[in-house]
Amino acid sequence: MARTWRPSAGVTSPTEEPSGDIRSRRRADRARRLRAGLPGLALVAPALFFYAMFVLRPLFATVQYSFYDWDGIGPSTWVGLDNYVRLLTDPELIGPIVNAFQLILYFSIIPVIFGVIAAAIIRKLGASKLALASRTVLFLPQVIPLVAAGIMWTWIMASDGVLNQFLSLIGLESLTRAWLGDFDTALPAVGVIGAWVNVGLCMLLMLAGMTKIDPALYEAARLDGAGAIREFVSVTLPAVRQELGVAIIITVISALRSFDIIFISTQGGPGNSTLVPGLEIYYLAFFSREIGQASALAVALTALVLIVVLPLNRLTRTESMS
Amino acid sequence: MSQASFTHRATGRRLVPSLALGLAGALALAACSPPGGTAEPEETATGTSTPSASGDFSCPAEDTTIKAYVETGFPIFAELAAEFENQYPNVTFDIREDQFAVITQNAPRTLADSDTDIMRLPQMSDLASQGLLMDLDEYAAAFGWDQWPSSQLEQLRVDADGRRGDGPLYGMGLNFSMTGVFYNKELAAQIGMTEPPATLEEFDGYLQAAKDAGLTPVAQFNGGATGGLAFPLQALMASYGPPSDINSWIYLQDGATIDTDTNVQAAEHLASWIDAGYFADDINSLDYSQMMSRFIGGESVFIFNGDWESGNLDTQMPGEAGFFLMPPLEEGGQLGAMSAPLTYGISANAGNPDCAAFFLDWVATDEAARTITVEVGGSHPMGPVDAFMPEIDPDSVTAQTLAAGAIVGENNGSMDFIANATGEIYAKSWTPNLQKMVAGEQTAAGMLESVQADYLEQIGG
Known part of the structure; x- marks a missing residue:
């Protein structure tokens, strides 16, 4: 045309x-x-x-609001970079960012490792009923709304919840506690919920990547005397490198911008120990009514996500080309 | 195809996206004036409607719809509205319900952008300062609200600097609630408590007795963003020091501080309860509804709560619940309680402000309305001291909370809630500090120091 x-x-x-x-x-x-x-x-x-x-x-x-002091309704005042300066100097606003980085361990690293292993095992199981069942079970958390997952896990981890009942049953009564209400365990407990949700996504991505591997490669490896672990390291892992990259990027983003799960399970408590930037933005905007400060944190969070994710993205791209 | 044509086509293709981007950018940048206008005086939001000039405030004779935005989970408003519709058939209520936290975050926008007539109000000094609420002084004069005990409406007055306690009236209560200690009568009998403690020391003894008996003395909510230990803390403050000082702090009066000697003693008393193990060990993950279900289920001897639950408790555990105020240091000594109107306001943009004000006056003066207020709401109705009161079963916890209200009144012990000082003092300051105190990561003195520092920063900024 x-x-x-x-x-x-x-x-x-x-x-x-x-x-x-x-x-x-x-x-x-x-x-x-x-x-x-x-x-x-x-x-x-x-x-x-x-x-x-x-x-x-x-x-x-x-971006525009982040340069103003504004309550969301009345008149606003131009404050230049003041909101950003406060971001860098107020320890109360830095704490949430540190928490978000800690969440990467639970939201990204654990699910990715677990997802790769699970996918490799499921692939071995082939088309059996067990493979289908485990695939469904692992992917189910992705289908459940995050709010429902948060509520469910709040019950599981309550002081009289299933987790503590189980621990008491096997004689580990000394370990029982209100997991989401304890300063030392609240953040890891929230992380576990995130890991449970993200495993399904990682597994599915890896499975998709593994289906495109030529079976002849496995045969060749086996003829060369490779065991299951060697096969996994030398054939499977290199082949799913790109999917691995995608999984890492998606889960790292979900860790940095987490909101739903934490809002439902702890609301940032106890004592700010699970406060994350997403939640802080919400509190600043809707409770403190500091729209300017909330916007500045939102812009900073967006920039932070880009700074973390772009190098990751490049890394996987060059690796796949070489 | 020559090279030239190739480049032509390429630039041609580039042109459309750049045009598209330009269009998008123009749309995006369309809002580049300062948000909400600049700080010029004429830009400040002012209401469009005012009380009618005639001074005769009532609902019009023709069909009228009152738009209301109220808190879900508490049937009192809906029942009052239904009775009002009965008595004034030409008036219909259009009620929207939300959780209190949702109302808190929506309040300014709803008041600014819609013609809601009556709304349940969160902390109101910002809303009044922003010109979103109607000044009710004219109605107060016309209906005689200014003849009521002034303490009832004091919390709803906001002056030009956003300080509460004085100035024009910006809200009205459906009733006024009161807080104290609820106890499970059966469990209390088990630990030898046949009547409420008369001194704080006696109360300490009962808490220890409950602990010794293997019961949970108090399963107080303190999880998430809602630090429920603020209830006992403030009650203890009123036993140790003058309640009026706490009110000055809440009303943002100049030079007010929460970090006083008596308040530190009160906070230390609370810390001693924590150390002694009088609270359930999972209170940092307990929410309000869990506390209620444990108390009703007999898993907690005491809870610190307000009379808004009286009606509910009389239904769920009739005759089984008791109530007393936080005891004074010495018998018959000074005591106090958080007592606040269940605050409703009329929007500055209200379509039917006169009718809304008439409804609020009816709630305080009509006998049927006052009966609903007591029986459904469980709290004391607003209005003159000698106004009609319905008959109540003397065994009910509602009767005990109403009687306690009279004692607080005599003692001049009524205080607003320390969580209401500023919009964020509760979620950002009291709650984290109280949770840290439970975990042993904050001291009593450290908490008050930290809260006071946040307070100064918030009212200065």
């Missing part, structure tokens, strides 16, 4: 034209190209409109 709209371009080379004509020709060309693009633009316009209204506009507005 594009070719029929501008036949002249291919026929005459611009150098044959006198210089005065070139400019007018170019202008005509540009107008033609614009006309050529208009139907396309008309087609994307509705989507573009919604994207601009509901993604770009809030994004720009957040």
Whole structure:
């Protein structure tokens, strides 16, 4: 189609034209190209409109608000970079960020390792009923809404919950405690919920990656005398490197911007020990009514996620190319 | 295809996206004026509706709809509205319900953007300062609210600097509630407590007796973002020191501090209860509803709570629950209790402010309404001291909480809640510090110092 709209371009080379004509020709060309693009633009316009209204506009507005002192209703005052300076100097605002980085262990590292191993085992099981069942069981947490998962785990980890009942049953009564209400265990307990949710996603990604491995590779490895572990390290792992990268990126992002699970299970308590940036933004915006400070933290969180994720992204890309 | 045509096509393709991006950018940047306008005086939000000029405030004769935004889980408003619709058939209520936390976060936007008439209010000094609430002084004069005991409405007055306790009236109560100690009569009998303790020392003894008997003395909620130990803490403060000082602090009066000697003693007393193991060991993960279900289920001898549960307890464990105020240091000594109106306000943008005000006056003065307030709400109705009171079963916990209210009144011991000083003092300061104290990571003195520092920062900023 594009070719029929501008036949002249291919026929005459611009150098044959006198210089005065070139400019007018170019202008005509540009107008033609614009006309050529208009139907396309008309087609994307509705989507573009919604994207601009509901993604770009809030994004720009957040950046804009972060330079103001504003309560969300009344008049606002320009404060320049003050909100960002406070982010770097107020220990109360740094604590949540430290917590978010600790959550990476539970939301990302544990589920990825567990997901790879689970996928490798399930793959070995082939098309058996056991494989189907374990795949379903492991993926189920992904289907359950995070709010429901949070409530369920709150019950499990309550002082009279299933977890403590089990520990008492096997004689570990000394370990029982209110897992989500203890300063030392609250953050790991919240992390366990996140790990449980994310394992399914990691496993599914790995399984998808493993299905594209040529079975001949395994046969060759076996002929060379490789055991199951060697096979896993030398054949499976290199082949799923890209999926591994995707899994790590998605789960790291989920750790840094976590909100739902923590909001439901601990609301940041006890004593701020599970406070994360997402929750802090919510409290700042809706309870303290410091829209400017909340926006600044939101912008910083977005930047932080990008800073952490972009190098990860590059790492997996270059590895897969080499 | 020549090279030239290729580049042409390529730039042609680039042009459309850049145009598209430009369009998107223009849309995105459309809102580049300062949010909410600049700090010019004419920009401040002011209400559009005012009390009608005639001074005759009642509901119009034609069909009227009152839009209300109230707290879910407490049937008192809905029952009052139904009775009002009975008596005034041309008035209909359109009621929207939400949890209190949701109302707290929605309040400014709802008041600014909708024509809600009556709304359950969270901490209200910001809302009043922002011009979102109607000044009710004219109604107060017309209906005679200013003749009631002034302590009833004191908390709902906000002055020009956002300090409470004085200034124009911006809210009205459906009733006023009161807090203290509820106890399970059967469990109390087991530990030898046949009547409420008269001194704090006696109360300490009963807590120890409950502990010794293998019972959980107090399963107080203190988890998540809601530090329920603030209830006993404030009650202890009123036993150790003057309640009026605590009110000045809550009302943001100049120079007020929570970090006083008597308050430190009160906090240390609370810490001694924690150290002695009088609280359930999982209170840092207990929420309010879990506390109620444990108390009703007989798993807690005492709880620190308010009379908004009286009606509920009379239904769930009739005759089994008792109530007393936090005892004084010496018998007959000074005591106090948190007592606050169940606050409702009229929006500055209300469509029917006169009718809404008439309803609020009716709640305080109509006999049927006062009966509902006591029987459903469990708390004392607003209004003059000598107004009608319904008959109550003297064995009910409602009767005990109402009687305790009279004692607090005589003692001038009523205080607003220390959690209401600023919008964030509870979630960001009291709660984390109380939770740390339970975990042994904060001392009594350290907590008050930390809360006072946050307080100064919040009211200064």
